[in-house]
Amino acid sequence: MxxxxxxxxxxxxxxxxxxxxxxxxxxxxxxxxxxxxxxxxxxxxxxxxxxxxxxxxxxxxxxxxxxxxxxxxxxxxxxxxxxxxxxxxxxxxxxxxxxxxxxxxxxxxxxxxxxxxxxxxxxxxxxxxxxxxxxxxxxxxxxxxxxxxxxxxxxxxxxxxxxxDVDGRRQRLADEAEGRAEQAVRRLTTSARLANSFAQQTDPGVLLDVLARELGARVELREADGTLVRAGGESWPEGSPVSSPERTHFELPDCDGLTLDIVRPDRVDERDQSFEELSVALYRLQLLRASERERTTQRLRGDLFDDLLDGRISDPDSFRTRMVMIGVSPKPGARVLVAGLRHHPRDLAYSDSFERLLRSVIRGVVSVRRGDRLAAILPGGAPDDASLRAQLDDVRARAEGRWIVGLGRSCADLMDYSTSYDEARAACELALRGDVPGTVVTAHELGILGMASLPAAHLRTTVRDVLGRLLELDTERGTDLVPTLRAYLSHDRHLPDTAAALHVHYNTVRNRIARIEAVLDVDMRDVDDRFRLETAVRMQALSAALGHAG
Missing domain, CATH: 3.30.450.40 (GAF domain)
Incomplete structure (x- = not known):
């Protein structure tokens, strides 16, 4: 009732x-x-x-x-x-x-x-x-x-x-459309050259230069928040005779919030205004065409994100323009996230659930699948670490499957993204292997900040130089010297805690540590020796987690 x-x-x-x-x-x-x-x-x-x-x-x-x-x-x-x-x-x-x-x-x-x-x-x-x-x-x-x-x-x-009176409204709209069509016919002769020039180009930057040349003005392409993406044409420096140039602002519908400003030294008449409007409309159509082509190509193949996360950026300005064209704005403060499942690594339904929730909780996230892992770019201006961790824990709790999340460093420029990705991937892999506790971990917390982006050969060489003899003994004789060293250092050289973690007797740990000191010719009481050992142990775990051979 x-x-x-x-x-x-x-x-x-x-x-x-x-x-x-x-x-x-x-x-x-x-x-x-x-x-x-x-x-x-x-x-x-x-x-x-x-x-x-x-x-x-x-x-x-x-x-x-x-x-x-x-x-x-x-x-x-x-x-x-x-x-x-x-x-x-x-x-x-x-x-x-x-x-x-x-x-x-x-x-x-x-x-x-x-x-x-x-x-x-x-x-x-x-x-x-x-x-x-x-x-x-x-x-x-x-x-x-x-x-x-x-x-x-x-x-x-x-x-x-x-x-x-829907029918009357349709008729009025038809009449208005007919009037606009007649105006377009009258402008066709003037705009033919511009349209022909646009038809020969798909690069948004080149299109902007063509538009600026045909209008005889400076043209500025900006993001929704006013950030300048690219400009075509000449500007007027301070102190020039043009003290306050005329600026006409145009919204570009369906272009991810992009806007266009046309800047002239003086006001234009009604006829020139009409030509500006038509020119901007033509530019928008070509922009949509180029943008859609870029979206389809990049999102299907993932080449753009592969280049970004792998650090293959030869021309940062051109690369940034390409990113903006597909709706990604690389702002300072962005971070890279890598997430993986403890189970069901190839089940796309689980990845869809996590990816969908991630985008709903953190606005502006862009994600791409890389093998069995999900990589995501968290936008600039993200919340502090505690708030971000809370958001990611919320996504993990609501998503299907047992997810582990690794976070890389904050990015100041485009070249930082590959380092942030390497760190996020390393943190995720170490947590998935069970080498470190936690479900949302950062490279900074693991003490591997800066190591994750080192070449595999460099990691292997350092590990071999410092721990090579221990690794050989563990392989040849079945000893557990490297795991003992790792546990001993992680428990701040406390023998009882180390013995408990390894499930062995107190004296067993003491004897193993003595043997390690003798084999490597080190003194655990020496700060420099401990630093070298801790660094090598972390590098060895990192190299194993990332699947480096050797």
């Missing part, structure tokens, strides 16, 4: 808000938000009929910008297209086994993680205005009650859309 009262009040509130909507866009958004509340689903969206296609009208819970921008379904095709054509509800309980899907929508839906949908038409009399979706990110058994509720929401929405 109480649940029915709550639903009735929710429906009343929905109707009041719907009636208060000033335009179709607002009404669609109110409806999709209400679907999520009423049906109890995480995702909802509405598609409006425009000509022969359904286009995105509003959405709730959609995480992918590509889904929101590119969703476009032909009437009669796919599940939603059939709903619009046949004007009756349809559902899919598990998209993975549904043959009605179309390729483009399949990719968008899969990227969004949606596995089940319930779709009803938005009708006024016999006219289909659009379709309304409810969706889950897991297989879901839709009920008749849920279908009835969604149909009622769609019915109320259709009535309100008709009241708002």
């Amino acid at each position: 109480a649940g029915a009262v709550v639903r009735e009040r929710s429906s009343e509130l929905y109707l009041r808000r719907l009636l208060a909507a000033n335009d179709a866009t607002q009404a669609l958004q109110i409806a999709t938000d209400h679907v999520a509340r009423e049906i109890g689903c995480p995702v909802s969206w509405a598609g409006l009929v425009e000509g022969d296609y359904l286009v995105m009208g509003a959405h709730h819970g959609v995480e992918s910008t590509e889904m929101a921008a590119a969703w476009r379904l032909k009437v009669g095709e796919g599940i939603g297209g059939r709903v619009a054509l046949e004007r009756r509800p349809q559902m899919s309980r598990d998209y993975r086994h549904d043959s009605r899907r179309v390729p483009l929508m399949k990719r968008l839906i899969d990227n969004e993680g949606i596995l089940a949908t319930l779709i009803v038409p938005i009708l006024v009399a016999d006219v289909t205005l659009g379709v309304l979706y409810a969706a889950h990110r897991q297989p879901y058994p839709w009920t008749d009650a849920e279908q009835v509720a969604l149909e009622q929401i769609a019915h109320d929405l259709g009535v309100r859309l008709r009241q708002l």
Whole structure:
């Protein structure tokens, strides 16, 4: 009874808000938000009929910008297209086994993680205005009650859309589009050279230089926070006759927050402003084209991140521009994380769970799989170590599997990323081997800061020079001198604690230490001897964890 009262009040509130909507866009958004509340689903969206296609009208819970921008379904095709054509509800309980899907929508839906949908038409009399979706990110058994509720929401929405004169709005939009098309035709002669120049290039930096040359101005490409990515054209130094140049700011939609500033020595007339707008629009289209190509190539093959984490950066400025183009901003203070599973190392479902949670808890994380490990770049401006550790512990606790996380140093520039990665990987591998305690460990805590990025040959040589004779004895005679030395040093030379850790008698440890001192000709009381031994022991464990031969 109480649940029915709550639903009735929710429906009343929905109707009041719907009636208060000033335009179709607002009404669609109110409806999709209400679907999520009423049906109890995480995702909802509405598609409006425009000509022969359904286009995105509003959405709730959609995480992918590509889904929101590119969703476009032909009437009669796919599940939603059939709903619009046949004007009756349809559902899919598990998209993975549904043959009605179309390729483009399949990719968008899969990227969004949606596995089940319930779709009803938005009708006024016999006219289909659009379709309304409810969706889950897991297989879901839709009920008749849920279908009835969604149909009622769609019915109320259709009535309100008709009241708002959707058809008149479409006509006005068509008239405006026709007017813009006529203006574009008049500008075509002037813009042909620019368009032709753009068609010959895909490099964003070169495109910026072409734009600056054609406009006869300085053009600045910036990130959302104002950071300059690259500039084309000449600037005016302080003390020049141009004391305060005119600056025109342009947003670049769907370009990861990038903006464009055109800087001129004086104000331009209306005609030049129109040409600027068209030029920026052409630049944005080419930028999207280059960006999408870069995203697809780099994310499929991982070459960019491989180069970054392996330190293969020949031109830092060009490399940084490429990173920004795929939505990664290498800010100072970023850190590299490497995570691995104690069990199920090749189970992608476990990696998906950890990766998804990591991105939801720490915004701006970029991750890539490297073999059986997950490498991630934590953005600059991250919280202090204690807060970051708490966030990572939260991700570990909620993710499937027993995860171990290694953290590298904070990065000041691009060349630091490979060192941070080496340190994070070493810390992760040592923890996975059980050589060190803990589930979130740093290279600094392990005392291997700076060692992880040393060449394998250097590590092997140092270990052999210092511990070579002990390693030979352990191999040839089955002694445990190196493990004893490691335990002895880690317990601050305390014999009882060392004996307890090794599960041997106190005198056994004392005899082994005496033999180690004799074989290596060292004195455990000497600070310099202990430093060399501790360094070699850490290098030996690090080399073994990283899989170096020898």
